[in-house]
Amino acid sequence: MSYWWGFALAVWYAVVLFVLSLTNFHLSRLDAPTDGGLRAEKSNVTLLIWWRPFGNRDPLPDCAVRYGIQDCTLTTNRSAYTRADAVIIHHRELMRKWSLPGAPRPPRQKWIWMNFESPSHSGSLIGLDGVFNLTMSYRRGSDVFLPYGYLQPRRGERETPQVSAWHRRGFVAWIVSNWNEQHERVRFYRNLRRYVHVDVFGRDARDLISNSVVRTVSRYKFYLAFENSLHTDYITEKLWRNALLSGAVPVVLGPPRKNYELFLPADAFIHVQDFSGPRALAAYLKHLDRNHALYQRYLNWTRHYSVHVTSFWAEHYCMACRAVQASRRQYKSVSDIALWFQS
Numbered sequence: 068m069s070y071w072w073g074f075a076l077a078v079w080y081a082v083v084l085f086v087l088s089l090t091n092f093h094l095s096r097l098d099a100p101t102d103g104g105l106r107a108e109k110s111n112v113t114l115l116i117w118w119r120p121f122g123n124r125d126p127l128p129d130c131a132v133r134y135g136i137q138d139c140t141l142t143t144n145r146s147a148y149t150r151a152d153a154v155i156i157h158h159r160e161l162m163r164k165w166s167l168p169g170a171p172r173p174p175r176q177k178w179i180w181m182n183f184e185s186p187s188h189s190g191s192l193i194g195l196d197g198v199f200n201l202t203m204s205y206r207r208g209s210d211v212f213l214p215y216g217y218l219q220p221r222r223g224e225r226e227t228p229q230v231s232a233w234h235r236r237g238f239v240a241w242i243v244s245n246w247n248e249q250h251e252r253v254r255f256y257r258n259l260r261r262y263v264h265v266d267v268f269g270r271d272a273r274d275l276i277s278n279s280v281v282r283t284v285s286r287y288k289f290y291l292a293f294e295n296s297l298h299t300d301y302i303t304e305k306l307w308r309n310a311l312l313s314g315a316v317p318v319v320l321g322p323p324r325k326n327y328e329l330f331l332p333a334d335a336f337i338h339v340q341d342f343s344g345p346r347a348l349a350a351y352l353k354h355l356d357r358n359h360a361l362y363q364r365y366l367n368w369t370r371h372y373s374v375h376v377t378s379f380w381a382e383h384y385c386m387a388c389r390a391v392q393a394s395r396r397q398y399k400s401v402s403d404i405a406l407w408f409q410s
Contacts, residue, residue: 216307252293262349284313
């Protein structure tokens with residue numbers, strides 16, 4: 068009896084293993100990358116840069132070397148138009164009524180609308196419906212989303228010592244090159260300086276130390292990361308490079324606090340809207356200046372994250388190339404650039 072029970076148990080066990088093997092086979096197929104079909108197609112992408120943004124003449128990057136993105140050919144030679152997989156078109160030059168490609172568009176060629184200015188400085192958006200196939204900007208929801216900067220976890224690193232403020236002799240700094248009395252940031256500054264001293268650097272103020280933003284701001288506890296216009300997701304290098312990379316606590320004026328908190332911890336910055344006005348903000352900054360432990364809480368994030376500042380324009384070209392590679396099987400036209408970007 069025990070013999071037959073052992074034999075039956077062995078058979079049952081063998082059947083279970085066989086069924087599990089079939090199940091694992093199907094699970095492994097489901098867990099596998101879903102781009103297998105794309106891999107069979109050619110991955111080489113030729114990206115034609117129709118206009119150099121703002122006349123920038125930096126050498127075009129090697130995307131494989133700088134960002135690990137293979138099979139990208141970047142060119143500004145318009146003779147490559149008929150064989151280019153995509154054409155990247157910068158909006159500022161489009162605003163100036165410079166000419167778009169006049170020859171018939173090759174089948175499946177993608178036109179990429181690229182813009183990193185705020186809606187306040189982005190005219191001529193009307194009439195672009197159906198012209199472009201991909202959008203590229205700092206706005207979430209762009210086909211190619213590339214913010215001015217971001218925090219990245221310190222992978223594989225031990226907990227990094229927190230940035231300290233003991234060596235910072237300066238109190239509040241602000242760098243401004245585009246001074247406009249109509250800007251909200253200038254009006255706020257004029258009220259703030261009545262209650263706290265602010266060292267101002269820039270075109271019409273004192274010079275940067277060694278012509279370096281980071282070396283200058285790294286001597287200060289606080290930095291006024293004031294945007295020139297207030298729009299959704301418009302959070303520029305004023306935060307990422309000028310303040311965070313320099314190790315200063317940013318005092319931000321821009322989109323609402325909740326928008327900033329999509330990009331960095333809530334206790335990594337001070338928002339002007341958290342206070343009833345410039346006087347209350349100045350009092351809080353002075354309070355932090357007298358309380359080292361409380362001030363250091365705004366730098367806790369530095370133990371776990373580092374700052375990545377987006378490299379203009381090399382990173383943009385390479386990220387656009389990667390997006391074209393990933394969307395070979397997709398083709399669409401963008402029908403509401405003005406409505407979306409200005410919302």
